[in-house]
Amino acid sequence: xxxxxxxxxxxxxxxxxxxxxxxxxxxxxxxxxxxxxxxxxxxxxxxxxxxxxxxxxxxxxxxxxxxxxxxxxxxxxxxxxxxxxxxxxxxxxxxxxxxxxxxxxxxxxxxxxxxxxxxxxxxxxxxxxxxxxxxxxxxxxxxxxxxxxxxxxxxxxxxxxxxxxxxxxxxxxxxxxxxxxxxxxxxxxxxxxxxxxxxxxxxxxxxxxxxxxxxxxxxxxxxxxxxxxxxxxxxxxxxxxxxxxxxxxxxxxxxxxxxxxxxxxxxxxxxxxxxxxxxxxxxxxxxxxxxxxxxxxxxxxxxxxxxxxxxxxxxxxxxxxxxxxxxxxxxxxxxxxxxxxxxxxxxxxxxxxxxxxxxxxxxxxxxxxxxxxxxxxxxxxxxxxxxxxxxxxxxxxxxxxxxxxxxxxxxxxxxxxxxxxxxxxxxxxxxxxxxxxxxxxxxxxxxxxxxxxxxxxxxxxxxxxxxxxxxxxxxxxxxxxxxxxxxxxxxxxxx
Numbered sequence: 459x460x461x462x463x464x465x466x467x468x469x470x471x472x473x474x475x476x477x478x479x480x481x482x483x484x485x486x487x488x489x490x491x492x493x494x495x496x497x498x499x500x501x502x503x504x505x506x507x508x509x510x511x512x513x514x515x516x517x518x519x520x521x522x523x524x525x526x527x528x529x530x531x532x533x534x535x536x537x538x539x540x541x542x543x544x545x546x547x548x549x550x551x552x553x554x555x556x557x558x559x560x561x562x563x564x565x566x567x568x569x570x571x572x573x574x575x576x577x578x579x580x581x582x583x584x585x586x587x588x589x590x591x592x593x594x595x596x597x598x599x600x601x602x603x604x605x606x607x608x609x610x611x612x613x614x615x616x617x618x619x620x621x622x623x624x625x626x627x628x629x630x631x632x633x634x635x636x637x638x639x640x641x642x643x644x645x646x647x648x649x650x651x652x653x654x655x656x657x658x659x660x661x662x663x664x665x666x667x668x669x670x671x672x673x674x675x676x677x678x679x680x681x682x683x684x685x686x687x688x689x690x691x692x693x694x695x696x697x698x699x700x701x702x703x704x705x706x707x708x709x710x711x712x713x714x715x716x717x718x719x720x721x722x723x724x725x726x727x728x729x730x731x732x733x734x735x736x737x738x739x740x741x742x743x744x745x746x747x748x749x750x751x752x753x754x755x756x757x758x759x760x761x762x763x764x765x766x767x768x769x770x771x772x773x774x775x776x777x778x779x780x781x782x783x784x785x786x787x788x789x790x791x792x793x794x795x796x797x798x799x800x801x802x803x804x805x806x807x808x809x810x811x812x813x814x815x816x817x818x819x820x821x822x823x824x825x826x827x828x829x830x831x832x833x834x835x836x837x838x839x840x841x842x843x844x845x846x847x848x849x850x851x852x853x854x855x856x857x858x859x860x861x862x863x864x865x866x867x868x869x870x871x872x873x874x875x876x877x878x879x880x881x882x883x884x885x886x887x888x889x890x891x892x893x894x895x896x897x898x899x900x901x902x903x904x905x906x907x908x909x910x911x912x913x914x915x916x917x918x919x920x921x922x923x924x925x926x927x928x929x930x931x932x933x934x935x936x937x938x939x940x941x942x943x944x945x946x947x948x949x950x951x952x953x
Contacts (some may be wrong), residue, residue, distance in 0.1 A: 543771025
């Protein structure tokens, strides 16, 4: 039997206590992810500049091979949260089995594709000839981490949907600790371990991510979600993948649009008249500082996905809107104050971020624009999470594409090159794009039928009650009410 989270009771689902109980472990989870990336960068810098350069190329490459995994995780949060809110125990267990099978299959295919097209990838990325051997060995080891990354992403999403957000925290803490020890040990040869340099960093990622995925699988087994009864029959899978795919592909496309627009923005910055290198360095330093503010924003976005999905699964669209507004207000207020604090302390923070005076001055100008954009960017992140939880991922994709490709990039080129405003013109374009992104998603929240994208609550179709708003999606294959919906695992917020 698959244990289940009890259906939401009353408005406690959207209380500030429930929001904070879900948000704070996810902030720490994001911090652990940030620590993994920071450790890799620092250790790579001690090994050599070519290794640090290869690390950046690998990060870009791995992102594109993990798009399917991040999309699958977004779809998992939507379908599982809605199913848990509706008390669909059988559907939840089958979706867990389907998601894990997809994670293993897609992870294996991604690793195979990564290995087959490794040489072509190095050519497309225009890796300098001197760094090709290092990059080739680095990528050759890194492909083994892809299946573990897929399992980690999907299993984290499963636990987050169950509101057991501390399990991903423990797994990411294990990943961060193991990665730090192995980076220093295998990368730098500390503690009597062999000094493997760049390959040591790659193997550290493989082992640490594998350990985090194994810990999640152990928790799934311990809670009965890996039992044979949870594996879905083929006839069910042929129908059930459709709502998952309908939610997942726009989420993946939104990630591609965002990452692609940032890559083009780097090109616009590099082509600025004058010292483009200083502008790029200032952008990188400013984004590292700004990223600390966005850790809580991403956590609140995921919290919105979970709670909105639960409310819509329970057939309570008014509660879903109330939850969205409450998280939106909380996020903008708290992180707006955080932006003011960063601005007040920008001097010492920038001194820690970069030693170069010219880069520090340029990064200060960037922060002047970026911190004004924080309320809009935070609100857009949270509203994107609301759309994900409701399954309206197409709205989030459309807003991301329009703001990035039709506002940010043309405006950055116009202000930076045509008007000759230089880097400050590009920063102003970023501010305008964040404002546009927020307004588009706010329009979707207030004027579009985003709640109508949720799975149809089948019990309410059969027996009346609150109908789903707007044009309901097609019925789900698990349309019969469960005989005993009360024992799914993990419904305590933050447990």
